Amino acid sequence: MSLSVRILGASGGIGPNRRTTSILIDEDILIDAGSGVGDLTLGELEQVRHIFLTHSHLDHIGFLPMLADMVYSPDAPPIQVHALPATLKALRDHVFNWVIWPDFTCLPSPERPLLQFQAIQPGQQVMIGSREIHILPALHTVPAVGYGVMHNDGMGFAFTGDTSSSGALWEALNTLPYLDLLMIESGLPDEMDGMADLAKHYTPHRLADDLEALHHQPRIAITHLKPGHESAIRRQLQQSRHASRMVLLEGSERFELHAQNRALKVG
Template sequence: MWVSILGCSGGIGPGNRTTSILIDDDILLDAGSGVGDLQLQQMCKVKHIFISHSHLDHIAFLPFLVDSIFSQIEEPIQVYGLPETIDALKKHVFNWVIWPDFSELPNKDRPVMAFNVIQPNQSIKIKKRTIQAVAVDHVVPGLGYIVTNEAGRTFAFSGDTATNDSLWEALNNLPSLDTLMIESGFPNSHEALGKLAKHYTPNTLAKDLCKLKHKPHLLISHLKPGMEIMISEQLHKVLNGYQLTCIKSGDSINID
């Protein structure tokens, strides 16, 4: 199972792309600005897009992706999300004012995109992989996702979240966990802001990791631009018992 980090930053700037993760070549977790670095041929292979929540940095390039390959789509691209997320996409993005509604184009009977509601703890089987949705705690309703292949190798993605129990309970129910991509958006000095915006800091993440029975490779995402070094140093100090990587756009991981 190949995991390609198209985007993982908490902001924009040279080399920074917002959240989007490509699983193998056909599944996207979120559709932030990292999608824009895909070649057209790569975009055409994407068949399933799992959205964690409705914030712009996680959905911004979904409209451009579908528009760019519109004429080459033979079967609808399947977009999954919580009811609140799907509702936000319909009302505020694909509403014929901000962007055309591709769930009705070229016509309602044969659209190029289809919306699918997914609930926490629900699993979707795609070829030889299973994608499980997990509730997390963010300022809007959000999900994390657990991807498991036929060999039992497992990659988990937290989405945006702060302290919670649901994510850790779901991860502890797994027989094993190889890799966990989890956010730490602010340094410890911004803990009050982290609580308000519902993002982890190194200290709050370290406390929650005590709930986890597995020892996965940690991929840290969503670091705010300009604060990356500070956050990284704090993470390595409080999580020195873990294999830990502060990832960047363009990284790839083979979960084998």
């Protein structure tokens, strides 16, 4: 058995060959629904049964309405949308409100809607088949979480979501039983520390400092680089003692996690 992690989007912005955050776990679980979702075929979209959202910002939820529209039919099986209560409220108030988009939480009927909202909290676990989803705390400008995906064969992947330095996050990561691949952001270069403080994003030197608290030794996948700053962020990350374990995501990578081969990049 393996755990498939397909990076659909990992950019901190848009432009040629840039897609915003979305990760497909195996064939049925989606973490975030940024513009990377738009590269899935209709058949692939129809296999998604669970969507875990890290927070309410548009680059992480923007393609959820269009995904719903694409797979909708009166007899379509429901999709479970897992998120913090504040994130679900933002979706109800500002997206699925019949003004911005039809309310797929009551279509085709309130008794059997296409989108079924499930509130979660940090510290909770959600079991889906052979995978246990751990809800991780994060620190961003809006209520936010990350996710750890543990396969019962002994493989683990974690995505921090958008976050800045948070002791609670690293404590939660250390409690995971195993961690082969960690996807974490470094959105702005070191010289923009002030902006990073306001926007609650990591810079390379702050990420390097916090990685010292991690007990696991995973492959580290860097995400959410802001367009125009990629070169500076890449150069600064290369100065970290963790650089040999890092890969800077472009948004088309696929990782197959095996209990024996650990994090194997296959595409």
